[in-house]
Amino acid sequence: MSTSQSATDPSRRQLLKLGLGGAGMAVFGGLSLQALAETVADEQQTQDDSAFATFMVLSRWLLSDKTLDERLGQRYFEALARIPAEGVPGVGSLPALKARLLALGESREYVTKEDLSDGEMALVRRLLQAWMLGTVGKSISDPDAEVIAFERAGMYAGPRDVQVVRTYCPNRPGFWAEAPKA
Structure with a gap:
C-alpha cells in the first residue's frame, strides 16, 4: 500500500471484515433448518452432547461441509x-443455540x-x-489472533482443488533444492 493513498480508502482487512460479516448474514439467512436437523440426526449415532460435539454439528451446518x-x-x-471476545457468549452456550435452532426448525x-439475539448472532459470526x-x-x-490454520482455512476451499494455496513453502522445506522430476 502506498503512502500516497488517502485515509478514506478501505484497507484489505476492512474489506475482508465487511465481506465476512455480509457473507455470514447471507449464508446464515439461507441455511435450511431441515439441513441442521439432518446433520444432528447424523451425529446422533455417537450420542455425544458435549460442547465440542455441538460445535462440530453447528460448524458442519454453517459451512455446509x-x-x-x-x-x-x-x-x-x-x-x-x-x-474470549467481548460481547460474544462462550462456547458453553452452543448446546442452547443448537436446541433453539432445532426448536425453530419444528x-x-x-x-x-430476527430469530437470534445479538449475542447468538455474534457467536455464529465468531464460529464462521x-x-x-x-x-x-x-x-x-485482533493483531494478536492465534493462527490455527492457514492453508486449510475455509476461504481457500474454493481454489484449493485448482491451484496451490500460496504459502511460504507449498510442498515441504527444501523442495526447491531437489532435482526436477522428469
Missing part, C-alpha cells in the same frame, strides 16, 4: 474457549435474522470467522 477435520475443529474449539424451514479465516482472536481485527 460434512467433512470438516475433527482435529482442526478441536484446535478451533480450544482456542475459542481460551480466547415451526418453519429457514432461519431469519474462525473456520473461514483460520484464526481466533478477541475480534476480527
Whole structure:
C-alpha cells in the first residue's frame, strides 16, 4: 500500500471484515433448518452432547461441509474457549443455540435474522470467522489472533482443488533444492 493513498480508502482487512460479516448474514439467512436437523440426526449415532460435539454439528451446518477435520475443529474449539471476545457468549452456550435452532426448525424451514439475539448472532459470526479465516482472536481485527490454520482455512476451499494455496513453502522445506522430476 502506498503512502500516497488517502485515509478514506478501505484497507484489505476492512474489506475482508465487511465481506465476512455480509457473507455470514447471507449464508446464515439461507441455511435450511431441515439441513441442521439432518446433520444432528447424523451425529446422533455417537450420542455425544458435549460442547465440542455441538460445535462440530453447528460448524458442519454453517459451512455446509460434512467433512470438516475433527482435529482442526478441536484446535478451533480450544482456542475459542481460551480466547474470549467481548460481547460474544462462550462456547458453553452452543448446546442452547443448537436446541433453539432445532426448536425453530419444528415451526418453519429457514432461519431469519430476527430469530437470534445479538449475542447468538455474534457467536455464529465468531464460529464462521474462525473456520473461514483460520484464526481466533478477541475480534476480527485482533493483531494478536492465534493462527490455527492457514492453508486449510475455509476461504481457500474454493481454489484449493485448482491451484496451490500460496504459502511460504507449498510442498515441504527444501523442495526447491531437489532435482526436477522428469
